[in-house]
């Protein structure tokens with residue numbers, strides 16, 4: 611006799627995070643490692659956030675506010691929404707989990723795209739929902755018409771990662787407006803906009819308007835992990851109609867957003883200058899990487915995020931290993947169904963230079 615996990619688990623491919631710097635240091639004895647694997651913010655985090663955490667840390671003997679009222683109030687002011695239209699999680703990952711826990715029954719269908727964020731898959735399987743995936747378009751974008759074609763009477767939730775991770779592409783406003791009009795009201799559409807601040811086109815949809823207009827079947831997710839540089843503290847937020855969010859409040863872990871994260875989130879919102887600086891440096895880094903990849907004759911997908919999908923053909927895996935063996939961590943994409951690509955996060959100017967120096971010598975061999 612042994613204890614068997616619930617059936618959904620047999621379908622889960624464990625999430626593989628970017629290789630930790632510590633691991634590579636230990637493996638190869640490096641002193642310096644450059645990690646361009648997890649879309650972390652290369653300029654760090656606002657000093658105001660650090661101070662807020664320091665000023666709060668002595669209070670960690672008390673439970674945090676389970677409603678995160680102050681932080682939700684700050685977000686509601688920032689985005690001009692009601693407090694009831696804001697949900698929080700221990701990272702946007704946690705909100706994805708909350709949504710699936712609140713809405714999916716066994717055998718409901720969760721619809722999403724191939725080569726997208728793997729966390730949708732994990733919690734869909736946990737809930738024993740049926741995961742349905744559609745292929746990307748030829749230019750590596752999420753294919754909205756294909757999603758529409760796969761809607762059935764069992765479809766419950768559609769996840770649209772926009773910009774899409776790991777391809778960096780966006781679906782535009784016209785496409786999204788056209789799409790959303792065709793969605794039956796009993797299906798919840800979740801736009802995961804973890805990189806929205808970094809998008810490089812005016813054609814990006816303003817999904818906040820759906821929330822403001824009171825749509826009951828649209829949600830939008832954001833995070834403090836990327837542009838605010840707070841991946842380690844775990845804080846994500848989401849917008850939706852209060853009726854849509856109410857079931858999330860019932861399933862969420864009561865204290866999922868910790869005391870330090872709540873203080874950090876408020877401070878981060880107050881330092882918009884840091885956010886704008888992140889965006890600006892990300893744009894510059896993006897141009898630097900485009901130029902570098904072009905110089906090396908490498909094909910890449912134009913990105914609206916802080917990472918770039920780069921094509922290496924059949925050598926992707928060996929290039930990944932060669933980079934690792936010299937102290938640079940990037941993300942292989944075989945698990946995303948894109949084995950010929952590496953996803954490379956945009957680093958500081960200096961890190962990007964190091965990357966090209968090394969790539970050049972590897973490719974010349």
Ligand SMILES: *Cc1c(COP(=O)(O)O)cnc(C)c1O
Pocket residue numbers: 700701702703704727771774775802804832833834835841844845846
């Ligand atoms: C990074 C990322 C998230 C998760 O963000 P956390 O708030 O760190 O959990 C969600 N969705 C996408 C597409 C991401 O790339």
